[in-house]
Amino acid sequence: MPTRSVAKARLFLRHQLSRLEALLFLLKGLLSERHFIYLSCVLVAVSTAFAVIILKSFAHNVFLFATYVNGYLKLPYINSILPIVGILLTVLVIKKILDNKIEKGSSRILYAVAKKGGIMPRKQMYAQIITSSLTVGLGGSAGLESPITITGAAFGSNFAKKYKLSQKDRILLLACGVAAGIGAAFNAPIAGVLFAIEVVLTDVTITAFIPIIISAASGALISTIMLNEEVLLSFKQQQVFNYHNIPYYILLGILAGFVSLYHARTFQKIEAHFGRLKISGYRKALYGAIPLALLIFLFPTLFGEGYETIKTLSNASPEILLDNTLLEEFKNNGWVLLLFAGITMLLKAYATGLTLASGGNGGNFAPSLFVGSYLGFFVGKFLSLIGIDNIPIGNFTIVGMAGILSGLFHAPLTAIFLIGEITGGYNLMVPLMIVSSISFAVSKQFEKHSMDVKHLAAKGQVFTTDKDKNILSGIDILEVIDTEMKTLQPTQKPEDLIGLLSTTTQSVFAVINEKNRLQGIIDFNKSRHIVFNPFQIKYSTLEEMMTAPKEVVLLDDSMEMIMDKFEATHSDYLPVLKNDRYFGFIYKNKVLEAYRAKLKEMIIE
Numbered sequence: 001m002p003t004r005s006v007a008k009a010r011l012f013l014r015h016q017l018s019r020l021e022a023l024l025f026l027l028k029g030l031l032s033e034r035h036f037i038y039l040s041c042v043l044v045a046v047s048t049a050f051a052v053i054i055l056k057s058f059a060h061n062v063f064l065f066a067t068y069v070n071g072y073l074k075l076p077y078i079n080s081i082l083p084i085v086g087i088l089l090t091v092l093v094i095k096k097i098l099d100n101k102i103e104k105g106s107s108r109i110l111y112a113v114a115k116k117g118g119i120m121p122r123k124q125m126y127a128q129i130i131t132s133s134l135t136v137g138l139g140g141s142a143g144l145e146s147p148i149t150i151t152g153a154a155f156g157s158n159f160a161k162k163y164k165l166s167q168k169d170r171i172l173l174l175a176c177g178v179a180a181g182i183g184a185a186f187n188a189p190i191a192g193v194l195f196a197i198e199v200v201l202t203d204v205t206i207t208a209f210i211p212i213i214i215s216a217a218s219g220a221l222i223s224t225i226m227l228n229e230e231v232l233l234s235f236k237q238q239q240v241f242n243y244h245n246i247p248y249y250i251l252l253g254i255l256a257g258f259v260s261l262y263h264a265r266t267f268q269k270i271e272a273h274f275g276r277l278k279i280s281g282y283r284k285a286l287y288g289a290i291p292l293a294l295l296i297f298l299f300p301t302l303f304g305e306g307y308e309t310i311k312t313l314s315n316a317s318p319e320i321l322l323d324n325t326l327l328e329e330f331k332n333n334g335w336v337l338l339l340f341a342g343i344t345m346l347l348k349a350y351a352t353g354l355t356l357a358s359g360g361n362g363g364n365f366a367p368s369l370f371v372g373s374y375l376g377f378f379v380g381k382f383l384s385l386i387g388i389d390n391i392p393i394g395n396f397t398i399v400g401m402a403g404i405l406s407g408l409f410h411a412p413l414t415a416i417f418l419i420g421e422i423t424g425g426y427n428l429m430v431p432l433m434i435v436s437s438i439s440f441a442v443s444k445q446f447e448k449h450s451m452d453v454k455h456l457a458a459k460g461q462v463f464t465t466d467k468d469k470n471i472l473s474g475i476d477i478l479e480v481i482d483t484e485m486k487t488l489q490p491t492q493k494p495e496d497l498i499g500l501l502s503t504t505t506q507s508v509f510a511v512i513n514e515k516n517r518l519q520g521i522i523d524f525n526k527s528r529h530i531v532f533n534p535f536q537i538k539y540s541t542l543e544e545m546m547t548a549p550k551e552v553v554l555l556d557d558s559m560e561m562i563m564d565k566f567e568a569t570h571s572d573y574l575p576v577l578k579n580d581r582y583f584g585f586i587y588k589n590k591v592l593e594a595y596r597a598k599l600k601e602m603i604i605e
Helices: 002-030 033-072 078-096 107-115 124-135 145-162 167-186 189-200 206-226 243-276 281-298 307-314 318-322 334-357 365-385 393-409 412-422 429-446 454-458 467-473 494-503 524-531 534-539 559-569 588-602
Strands: 508-512 518-523 573-578 581-587
Touching: 002 033, 033 124, 033 145, 033 167, 033 206, 078 124, 078 281, 107 145, 107 167, 107 189, 124 145, 145 167, 145 365, 167 189, 167 206, 167 412, 189 206, 189 412, 243 281, 243 334, 243 365, 243 393, 243 429, 281 334, 307 318, 307 365, 307 393, 318 334, 334 365, 365 393, 393 412, 393 429, 412 429, 494 524, 508 581, 518 524, 518 573, 559 573, 559 588, 581 588
Parallel strands: none
Antiparallel strands: 508 518, 573 581
């Protein structure tokens, strides 16, 4: 009987969805293109906001459960056991439901924009919700914002695909989903807009702001209505900014830049270590989850997103953090609390690295806020303990978040306005600007790209601030290589060359041996004096007519590298090698044609 009821419910749901889709197709025909985009961005925002509500509510309730068990039932090991269970369940879901395929990290959004025309896999609309809720909800030391932005981007991308929108509109709706996700996760619509523009999009015109603003505002509105304020990261108490503390904020900005570098590099080393392991699945999960459990047992504040502990740090009684720890009896000792905060800050990179590299799903957005708050508290508390009066420790805790967020993600505007919005005002705007800009400058000096973009940028797979490089990175090299050109062998005669000249439109021929290795190139325009001289053509060989290439292109070269080779050699064409064997020719004019086509496609209006 229950099975029949479930079947009826599914049938009813499918019927209602079909009716909704039919209505939207009708509206697409009735409305102008711009008006349909406005409607689309609201629908994408609503979908994303509900995903945020599910994720945030689950994570918050698990945190409350763990706190209750710890505080009242006196089972301190529960905090360590839950993350192990969460990571193992995540691996199980990825293996059994997602066919061992899931794209983790917000860098996948950038890759989709740069190389896929904004197309994201359909399963990303639900895969991130399921896996990140298990990982982070059950205590994995990571954040939900990266899965949220991927989910929002997938909603936007697949909505555009469903209703056959253009590539530029698909990328725009993808960005709308990202903006809605950040707006809903923090009730910070301005930060959502800035994150979408500052991190996801590199070329955007003023008219694209409107759909992004609508999405961010819609996501934030639904979050405000549906989510309890306790679930969101928000601060209502700050001390007034005192300009006498500017030197200390400058110090905090410098430290934030270097701590950002430390966090990024430590996290990447852990990822690289797990990438070299020859184990996988549940064994790999346990290999990372067990040391994570030990870290959380010693430092319970590493459990989950950590937003509750951030709020505690900014309050008047931060010593509460030492409750249910091995240092609880020293909770009234300021130096012990300072040491605990400092060690926790440094260990967060290891906890997040173990969580994600072992098979869990999450992101570094929340960890960046966590590390920033602990750094700000550490600096403020230290200054206070050494006798400097009137240090607003709560303000330093809050401003520190902007510093690490700016340093890690190279997004100073997002950092400034996000913290400004979640604090309920802009009283701290000046210190936010100081700390964020200095941290960004320090981080940028040592790392050209943000931690999420670095590995993609190294492969030429993601947008940068260089517009030409952005467009070149979007060109598929296989689409501009001519692999069907006729070739010659060194043992053939010049008469064979003449035969090819008379039957093809080619003017350039690769000379290859029996192992398909390039021996040289014959350019008709350079050999014209031989071809048209009967005496020379009779007594010449192909080896005498061919020349060595000035440069060769490898199949895994980026388009930027290829264009550099064209410029360095002043050539119109270059041979392409695959695994040291001849593959084809690439012509400069064909690359430029592809460049012009991409330029038209990628301008978002």
